[in-house]
Amino acid sequence: MKILGSEITPYKTYLNRRKFIKGSLASAMLATVTSSAFANHDSDLSIYTKNLNENDKLNSYEEITTYNNFYEFGTHKKHPHLNSGNFKPRPWTIKIDGLVKKPQTFDLEKILSNVTIEDRVYRLRCVEAWSMVIPWQGFQLSELIKMAEPLSSAKYVQFVTVFRPEEMPGQQKRTIIWPYREGLRMDEAMNPLTILATGLYGHEMPNQNGAPIRLVVPWKYGFKSIKSIVEIRFLDTQPETSWETLAPWEYGFYANVNPNVNHPRWSQGTERRIGEFKRRETLMFNGYEKEVAHLYKDLDLTKFY
């Protein structure tokens, strides 16, 4: 299985590419609007496709950015795309607190200057039984954790999404308890597959997909991959997470993709890959069994779902 992105691009290259994107966007305004809006990412898709599994095909930029869940912008899957225009992802800071040597607030730019941005092509499996293949750009969460210097007593990491109801219309309604919260066990957070993503298809992370920085944990259901993170807390007890709080009989803390554990609302045995007609079988740990199964060898996955 080819999972790790081998294409390592310095962050500077991405910044330059962004300048190019902006320039071409301006000129594209004069041309047709619809086609131009999606035509600016790297035309050389081989950068991404060479990291693909043979059964997978990349989803298009349009699919990835017009169909997703981000309840901060509304509960329908077209809402993030439609309602995220007023969101301002810069400037951005991330507060680090809890069981760390020294609580502090990092400027996003400062974090980015200390990490290497790389390509990661991952399958994303939503708990609603649809899935996509997405070329992310980002860096390993473990790099940030090292910068944060957690104490040895820290066993869990909690993440918090920004709360800005004036920019995020979905937050004006109490559909879930804001701000959105997620969490990982420390070993899950340190796993090399776990990344903080800052871009997709070579674009800066679009607002609707969790700008400017979001988590991606490819072997867990999509709702674990929390977006627009403003706070990371290190804890010695398992943190509360948003969906688990809302409906504990449906969503667990672990939320590992598992075709054998039933969900009261959707069968998790199969999934619809966006763009495909027939359903596919869902793979254990979303196909990342080799990389992560060892994390759970002592855990009853039917209990800790």
Added chain:
Amino acid sequence: MFSTRNFNRSKPVLFILILFPSLLWAYQFVTGNLGVNPIEKLMDELGLMALRLIIITLMITTLSNIRPLKSIVVLRRMIGLFAFYYVCLHFSTYIVLDHFLDMQFIIQDIIKRPFITFGFISFLFLIPLASTSTNNMIKRLGFKLWKKIHYLIYPVAILASMHFYVLVRADKTEPVIYMGIIILLLLHRIFKRLTRPQLAQ
């Protein structure tokens, strides 16, 4: 203005208006214009349309209590049959397009997932309603029995709205509105029955 004749005259227009969305969605589906997840979109649109039509049939009965609108009841059968039409399309989208006739999976799905159970029972209850909708059937069954059978529309409406309610993950506003309307319409019927003069016997 609201005469039986005029309501009957409006039927062809209504027929086309209510049929049109299904033709449009079918066309959009075939031409790839139903968005990123077309099967889900098609199923959602068909189901919502069916639920709305079921509620409209209940409303028609209520409206026909208002004296000048008495004749509106002549539209009820057509709309009820259209509700069944949309439910059938909704259900066959689920069976054929969503699950490719994988009957073992579908049966498990119906048994295990409450929201699908509700929807399925609602569909089953609609079958006797649709199949006894002709004048001939009313005659054959006798009006009293026919009417009894058609009380099934109440569990149909309640189950259909529950089907929608349970499906929604977080913001339940829309299904709650539908449920609220159904409950109000039912309460009105109960109220009417309780306050009806006894001479009906």
